[in-house]
Amino acid sequence: MKTAHLAFKDGVRLRAACFAPHMVRLLTVLLSVAPDTRDGCMVVTEAWRKPRHPDDAHTWCNAFDIRSRNVIHEGSLEPAMLAWASRAKASLDSPDWQIVVHGEGPGLHMHAEFDPR
Numbered sequence: 001m002k003t004a005h006l007a008f009k010d011g012v013r014l015r016a017a018c019f020a021p022h023m024v025r026l027l028t029v030l031l032s033v034a035p036d037t038r039d040g041c042m043v044v045t046e047a048w049r050k051p052r053h054p055d056d057a058h059t060w061c062n063a064f065d066i067r068s069r070n071v072i073h074e075g076s077l078e079p080a081m082l083a084w085a086s087r088a089k090a091s092l093d094s095p096d097w098q099i100v101v102h103g104e105g106p107g108l109h110m111h112a113e114f115d116p117r
């Protein structure tokens with residue numbers, strides 16, 4: 001199914017800063033280059049959170065995590081997620097963005113972060 005909707009996993013915490021213009025742009029770009037999904041949704045699984053380490057961009061609302069397990073893919077899932085990240089990076093076209101795919105098995109996800117340092 002074409003991925004046309006943005007959804008948030010139950011329990012995801014959003015602060016006003018999560019809707020800063022650059023973060024809305026990030027979500028818009030990620031959705032616009034998303035692969036097809038089984039439910040047609042790009043699902044944010046983490047936004048704001050308490051710091052897990054001293055440099056946790058989620059804490060200052062500069063990062064979103066995106067679900068992988070609903071992504072339709074041939075072969076293994078990780079290359080499909082890496083291709084998605086690559087399309088997003090090309091569209092954002094700035095070194096201020098870090099988009100990585102990490103985690104294993106059902107925890108595999110895309111972490112997309114604004115880091116202008």
Ligand SMILES: [Zn+2]
Nearest residue numbers: 063064065111
């Ligand atoms: Zn993350």
